[in-house]
Amino acid sequence: MERSSASQPAQFDLIVIGGGVNGTGIARDAAMRGLRTLMLEKRDVASGASGANSGMIHGGIRYLRYDRKVTELAAIDSGYIQRIVPHLLFRIPFIYPLIAANPEHRTLYERYIHYGTEVVMGIYDLYQPYKRGLPHTRLSPEEVYELEPGIRRDLFAGLSMDEWGIDPHRLCALNAQSAMQHGAIVLTYHQVHGFIRGADGSVQGVEVRDARTGAHRRYHGKLVVNVAGAWAPKVAAMAGATVRMRPGKGVHLTLDRRLSNYGVISTAVDGRQIFVMPHEQTSIIGTTDDDYYGDPDDLKVTQDEVEYLLEGIEHVFPTIREARILRAWAGIRTTLHEYGKLEDALSREHAIYDHGPEGAPGFLTLLGGKLASYRVQSEELTDLACRRLGVDRECRTHLEVLPGGERFPDVAALAESYRLPEPMVGRMAYRHGANAERICELAAADPALRAPLCRCEQTSYAEAVYCLREENVRKLTDLRRRCRLGMGPCQGARCAAPAAALFARERGLSGPAARAELLEFVGARFKGRRPVLDGESMAQEELNRGNHFTTGNLDGSEPRE
Numbered sequence: 001m002e003r004s005s006a007s008q009p010a011q012f013d014l015i016v017i018g019g020g021v022n023g024t025g026i027a028r029d030a031a032m033r034g035l036r037t038l039m040l041e042k043r044d045v046a047s048g049a050s051g052a053n054s055g056m057i058h059g060g061i062r063y064l065r066y067d068r069k070v071t072e073l074a075a076i077d078s079g080y081i082q083r084i085v086p087h088l089l090f091r092i093p094f095i096y097p098l099i100a101a102n103p104e105h106r107t108l109y110e111r112y113i114h115y116g117t118e119v120v121m122g123i124y125d126l127y128q129p130y131k132r133g134l135p136h137t138r139l140s141p142e143e144v145y146e147l148e149p150g151i152r153r154d155l156f157a158g159l160s161m162d163e164w165g166i167d168p169h170r171l172c173a174l175n176a177q178s179a180m181q182h183g184a185i186v187l188t189y190h191q192v193h194g195f196i197r198g199a200d201g202s203v204q205g206v207e208v209r210d211a212r213t214g215a216h217r218r219y220h221g222k223l224v225v226n227v228a229g230a231w232a233p234k235v236a237a238m239a240g241a242t243v244r245m246r247p248g249k250g251v252h253l254t255l256d257r258r259l260s261n262y263g264v265i266s267t268a269v270d271g272r273q274i275f276v277m278p279h280e281q282t283s284i285i286g287t288t289d290d291d292y293y294g295d296p297d298d299l300k301v302t303q304d305e306v307e308y309l310l311e312g313i314e315h316v317f318p319t320i321r322e323a324r325i326l327r328a329w330a331g332i333r334t335t336l337h338e339y340g341k342l343e344d345a346l347s348r349e350h351a352i353y354d355h356g357p358e359g360a361p362g363f364l365t366l367l368g369g370k371l372a373s374y375r376v377q378s379e380e381l382t383d384l385a386c387r388r389l390g391v392d393r394e395c396r397t398h399l400e401v402l403p404g405g406e407r408f409p410d411v412a413a414l415a416e417s418y419r420l421p422e423p424m425v426g427r428m429a430y431r432h433g434a435n436a437e438r439i440c441e442l443a444a445a446d447p448a449l450r451a452p453l454c455r456c457e458q459t460s461y462a463e464a465v466y467c468l469r470e471e472n473v474r475k476l477t478d479l480r481r482r483c484r485l486g487m488g489p490c491q492g493a494r495c496a497a498p499a500a501a502l503f504a505r506e507r508g509l510s511g512p513a514a515r516a517e518l519l520e521f522v523g524a525r526f527k528g529r530r531p532v533l534d535g536e537s538m539a540q541e542e543l544n545r546g547n548h549f550t551t552g553n554l555d556g557s558e559p560r561e
């Protein structure tokens with residue numbers, strides 16, 4: 001799967017700039033319709049918003065009020081996404097606790113809020129069948145306490161709401177892999193820094209820099225699509241075109257285990273809704289939503305943002321501060337530009353811009369939208385590209401499964417026949433679906449690969465090797481996005497060094513090159529830990545850093561970060 005750009009053809013029908021969920025989705029759709037497709041991503045797939053979101057494949061109850069069609073589109077597409085990648089979806093039922101001013105005596109106002117909220121939930125129920133969701137339920141306080149013992153004890157009622165979560169990194173990786181299987185060229189760590197223009201100003205290709213080798217290359221394309229997310233305005237400007245966006249910074253916290261059985265909705269100090277939810281092996285608190293004027297490459301989480309989220313969750317989940325925060329992370333919402341609205345009220349609609357009238361024919365931008373409706377957004381753009389290119393092929397991305405989606409393996413049987421721990425095979429099956437069997441075969445062929453590499457996430461050496469060989473992994477940090485390496489409670493303290501050794505062996509790297517990969521991996525983890533470290537966790541981090549920075553450092557050189 002590792003391909004060098006020098007050996008690639010230079011002429012394509014469609015060039016896609018950006019390897020987020022929209023870029024990988026378009027690359028897959030276009031390749032499936034027979035277009036000669038090139039996708040370029042300046043880092044790894046899912047390095048932008050697609051790897052920094054809440055991972056909800058939902059309809060979005062919040063958008064019902066102003067943007068009912070966004071909710072409908074996302075709910076319908078969520079149903080298709082569940083069909084094409086069933087192994088990667090997991091149910092997250094939510095509880096909406098209703099807090100009483102006086103638990104003994106409900107006021108008229110509280111009844112009003114209760115039944116009023118049920119109106120919205122009742123409307124949302126209309127969309128639940130599209131995404132195999134259950135209708136909402138009215139809960140008594142006692143029922144809420146039984147389901148979720150950590151919740152404060154002065155509720156007058158609760159409501160349940162059904163949603164779905166996904167691993168967004170793998171969703172992008174699988175779209176990219178499928179695109180490649182259908183003939184697309186996918187080049188990660190390739191940054192577009194300019195355009196090839198015709199005499200009439202038409203965009204006829206891109207100028208690209210390989211971030212790993214520094215080599216420059218030009219690729220010609222009949223159409224070029226900008227799906228560079230928060231960077232889309234910058235990319236458009238290189239072609240003399242304008243994309244107006246209202247970027248919104250969203251911060252999440254990851255806590256070290258599943259703290260609740262359900263997602264729990266709370267109200268932050270400013271009245272915004274936030275949540276804590278179990279996600280994979282951890283819990284996630286999210287999210288802030290603030291206008292962002294800075295550089296998308298320099299997103300930092302502040303202490304204030306961490307405190308805002310903790311305070312908001314403490315409001316319904318009083319013991320939240322006893323939990324260990326693993327990290328804080330941020331992404332940028334690529335919301336369409338509107339003036340005079342609060343961030344929360346901005347539309348989550350997507351838009352496609354044709355830059356022809358601005359003097360850049362052959363150049364399109366897709367902006368906005370949702371992870372949960374990426375497939376239909378990609379379909380819309382690919383339909384347009386096909387019309388422009390005179391190609392008459394229907395979209396099939398809602399019908400053909402993504403790699404591994406063919407069937408869910410029998411985990412117990414697989415664990416028994418390959419004599420692997422069932423929890424390890426269970427996580428493998430969740431991440432890889434039917435391809436879990438191929439991973440088990442790797443472990444059978446080489447017993448050294450049976451061992452766990454990342455114990456927090458139950459990732460075996462065999463799974464990491466499978467990702468390295470099959471899933472377009474170019475750097476050690478990419479393994480985090482393929483098999484959650486270093487995303488659990490130890491944040492790479494235990495797995496980073498052995499993973500770097502494995503990576504070096506698979507790629508034939510020298511000692512210093514392997515060490516550079518290790519330090520980059522550890523440095524990336526530290527970036528997310530820095531805003532949340534204090535007390536004991538700071539001491540632990542010092543110890544980890546000492547270990548990692550001296551590992552293999554026989555020449556005494558200083559680490560680069």
Ligand SMILES: Cc1cc2nc3c(=O)[nH]c(=O)nc-3n(C[C@H](O)[C@H](O)[C@H](O)COP(=O)(O)OP(=O)(O)OC[C@H]3O[C@@H](n4cnc5c(N)ncnc54)[C@H](O)[C@@H]3O)c2cc1C
Nearest residue numbers: 018020021022042048049050053054056192229250371372
């Ligand atoms: C905090 C937050 C929470 C969210 N929660 C949800 C949710 O729960 N559910 C949901 O449905 N949606 C959610 N979203 C929205 C969703 O994440 C986005 O709609 C989606 O990820 C956008 O994908 P994209 O491919 O357009 O952009 P991105 O994922 O940002 O991809 C753009 C890519 O372009 C690359 N790039 C930039 N410049 C260049 C260049 N010059 N050359 C090559 N590559 C380049 C970047 O590296 C990046 O990888 C959330 C968003 C945020 C920020």
